[in-house]
Amino acid sequence: MTDTGTMRVLAIDTATDSVVTGVATITGEDVTVLAARSVADHRRHAELLTTLIGEVLEESGVGRTELAAVVVGCGPGPFTGLRVGLATAAAFADALGLPAYGVCSLDAIAAQVRGDRPSVGSVAVISDARRREVYWARYENGTRVAGPQVAAPAAVTGEVAGVDVAAGSPAHIEAVGLTVDEQVPSVPTVFGLATAAVPAIAAGEVPESLVPLYLRRPDAVERQRPATAVPR
The missing domain is CATH 3.30.420.40 (ATPase, nucleotide binding domain)
Known part of the structure; x- marks a missing residue:
């Protein structure tokens, strides 16, 4: 400082x-x-x-x-x-x-939208979660009110319906039924x-340890060892 x-x-x-x-x-x-x-x-x-x-x-x-x-x-x-x-x-x-x-x-993308368009009320941010799913969050007046979550696009459509602006991955914005605006950030x-x-x-907060938001387990998992037979 x-x-x-x-x-x-x-x-x-x-x-x-x-x-x-x-x-x-x-x-x-x-x-x-x-x-x-x-x-x-x-x-x-x-x-x-x-x-x-x-x-x-x-x-x-x-x-x-x-x-x-x-x-x-x-x-x-x-x-x-x-x-x-x-x-x-x-x-x-x-x-x-x-x-x-x-x-x-997702908050970072929403913050960019609000910085560019301070008058925008509601924002949805949609990104690619792979496996035919999306990461999503909804914001009202700059505050996150839902998410972040991961779900199939069909399950997200109702959650983000009616927002003023959708930002994030264009293909996945369309997949949840929203209109793509090329003037908003995709990342x-x-x-x-x-x-x-x-x-x-x-606020002068001491930051907590960095914790990744995976929202689901990684694809690669450690193989479980086979159960050892108990001798009779």
């Missing part, structure tokens, strides 16, 4: 197919993005993230020692991609002695991530 009350934060998200990172300043409730990267490549999250972090720090002119916190999207998202962002954020924060604030990645943004963390940062 500087004398003017401005905090510089590093934002990270790998909850979707895109690797998102950037540097932003937070002054009170105002967020300003200094540098940002978003690269869609679900196969190279780990490979891309460290390089992109270096790029945004250089572009923003913010040194590692000038950062006051790390903000990271905790999902919901697929196991493999999500853990890349969380592990990187935790390691980066630990190495520099910084607090790491975890935020719901978390640096602005949205930082904005979602503002309440906790402004």
